[in-house]
Amino acid sequence: MFEQLGLIGCGLMGGSFALALKNAGLVKRVVGYSKSPSTTSKARQMGVIDIEAPSALLAVSGADIVLL
Incomplete structure:
Protein backbone atom coordinates (compact mmCIF):
# COMPACT_ATOMS: atom_id res chain seq x y z
CA MET A 1 0.00 0.00 0.00
CA PHE A 2 1.11 3.56 -0.75
CA GLU A 3 0.49 6.48 1.58
CA GLN A 4 0.20 9.13 -1.12
CA LEU A 5 -0.37 9.21 -4.87
CA GLY A 6 0.60 12.35 -6.77
CA LEU A 7 -1.78 12.71 -9.72
CA ILE A 8 -0.93 15.00 -12.61
CA GLY A 9 -4.03 15.20 -14.77
CA CYS A 10 -7.30 14.58 -12.94
CA GLY A 11 -9.39 13.99 -16.05
CA LEU A 12 -11.05 10.82 -17.25
CA MET A 13 -8.02 8.55 -17.58
CA GLY A 14 -5.96 9.78 -14.62
CA GLY A 15 -8.99 10.18 -12.41
CA SER A 16 -10.33 6.71 -13.22
CA PHE A 17 -6.98 5.10 -12.49
CA ALA A 18 -6.56 7.00 -9.23
CA TYR A 33 -3.25 18.75 -10.05
CA SER A 34 -4.71 19.62 -13.44
CA LYS A 35 -3.95 22.53 -15.71
CA SER A 36 -7.64 23.41 -15.53
CA PRO A 37 -8.71 24.37 -11.99
CA SER A 38 -12.30 23.32 -12.77
CA THR A 39 -11.12 19.78 -13.54
CA THR A 40 -9.24 19.57 -10.25
CA SER A 41 -12.22 20.97 -8.36
CA LYS A 42 -14.59 18.48 -10.00
CA ALA A 43 -12.23 15.59 -9.15
CA ARG A 44 -12.23 16.73 -5.50
CA GLN A 45 -16.04 16.93 -5.42
CA MET A 46 -16.32 13.43 -6.88
CA GLY A 47 -13.90 11.97 -4.32
CA VAL A 48 -11.24 11.12 -6.90
CA ILE A 49 -8.65 13.26 -5.13
CA ASP A 50 -8.35 14.17 -1.48
CA ILE A 51 -6.27 17.32 -1.85
CA GLU A 52 -6.12 19.89 -4.67
CA ALA A 53 -2.54 20.97 -5.35
CA PRO A 54 -1.88 24.44 -6.80
CA SER A 55 1.00 23.12 -8.92
CA ALA A 56 2.34 19.89 -10.36
CA LEU A 57 5.41 20.18 -8.14
CA LEU A 58 3.29 20.33 -4.99
CA ALA A 59 1.13 17.42 -6.18
CA VAL A 60 4.13 15.09 -6.37
CA SER A 61 5.97 16.46 -3.33
CA GLY A 62 5.97 13.72 -0.70
CA ALA A 63 4.24 11.21 -2.98
CA ASP A 64 5.18 7.54 -2.82
CA ILE A 65 3.95 7.03 -6.37
CA VAL A 66 3.21 9.46 -9.22
CA LEU A 67 0.74 9.06 -12.06
CA LEU A 68 1.13 11.30 -15.12
Whole structure:
Protein backbone atom coordinates (compact mmCIF):
# COMPACT_ATOMS: atom_id res chain seq x y z
CA MET A 1 0.00 0.00 0.00
CA PHE A 2 1.11 3.56 -0.75
CA GLU A 3 0.49 6.48 1.58
CA GLN A 4 0.20 9.13 -1.12
CA LEU A 5 -0.37 9.21 -4.87
CA GLY A 6 0.60 12.35 -6.77
CA LEU A 7 -1.78 12.71 -9.72
CA ILE A 8 -0.93 15.00 -12.61
CA GLY A 9 -4.03 15.20 -14.77
CA CYS A 10 -7.30 14.58 -12.94
CA GLY A 11 -9.39 13.99 -16.05
CA LEU A 12 -11.05 10.82 -17.25
CA MET A 13 -8.02 8.55 -17.58
CA GLY A 14 -5.96 9.78 -14.62
CA GLY A 15 -8.99 10.18 -12.41
CA SER A 16 -10.33 6.71 -13.22
CA PHE A 17 -6.98 5.10 -12.49
CA ALA A 18 -6.56 7.00 -9.23
CA LEU A 19 -10.09 6.13 -8.10
CA ALA A 20 -9.49 2.46 -8.89
CA LEU A 21 -6.33 2.52 -6.74
CA LYS A 22 -8.25 4.14 -3.88
CA ASN A 23 -11.15 1.69 -4.14
CA ALA A 24 -8.74 -1.25 -4.16
CA GLY A 25 -7.12 0.07 -0.98
CA LEU A 26 -3.74 0.54 -2.65
CA VAL A 27 -3.40 4.26 -1.83
CA LYS A 28 -4.53 6.16 1.24
CA ARG A 29 -4.45 9.73 -0.12
CA VAL A 30 -4.48 11.26 -3.60
CA VAL A 31 -3.09 14.74 -4.21
CA GLY A 32 -4.11 15.99 -7.62
CA TYR A 33 -3.25 18.75 -10.05
CA SER A 34 -4.71 19.62 -13.44
CA LYS A 35 -3.95 22.53 -15.71
CA SER A 36 -7.64 23.41 -15.53
CA PRO A 37 -8.71 24.37 -11.99
CA SER A 38 -12.30 23.32 -12.77
CA THR A 39 -11.12 19.78 -13.54
CA THR A 40 -9.24 19.57 -10.25
CA SER A 41 -12.22 20.97 -8.36
CA LYS A 42 -14.59 18.48 -10.00
CA ALA A 43 -12.23 15.59 -9.15
CA ARG A 44 -12.23 16.73 -5.50
CA GLN A 45 -16.04 16.93 -5.42
CA MET A 46 -16.32 13.43 -6.88
CA GLY A 47 -13.90 11.97 -4.32
CA VAL A 48 -11.24 11.12 -6.90
CA ILE A 49 -8.65 13.26 -5.13
CA ASP A 50 -8.35 14.17 -1.48
CA ILE A 51 -6.27 17.32 -1.85
CA GLU A 52 -6.12 19.89 -4.67
CA ALA A 53 -2.54 20.97 -5.35
CA PRO A 54 -1.88 24.44 -6.80
CA SER A 55 1.00 23.12 -8.92
CA ALA A 56 2.34 19.89 -10.36
CA LEU A 57 5.41 20.18 -8.14
CA LEU A 58 3.29 20.33 -4.99
CA ALA A 59 1.13 17.42 -6.18
CA VAL A 60 4.13 15.09 -6.37
CA SER A 61 5.97 16.46 -3.33
CA GLY A 62 5.97 13.72 -0.70
CA ALA A 63 4.24 11.21 -2.98
CA ASP A 64 5.18 7.54 -2.82
CA ILE A 65 3.95 7.03 -6.37
CA VAL A 66 3.21 9.46 -9.22
CA LEU A 67 0.74 9.06 -12.06
CA LEU A 68 1.13 11.30 -15.12
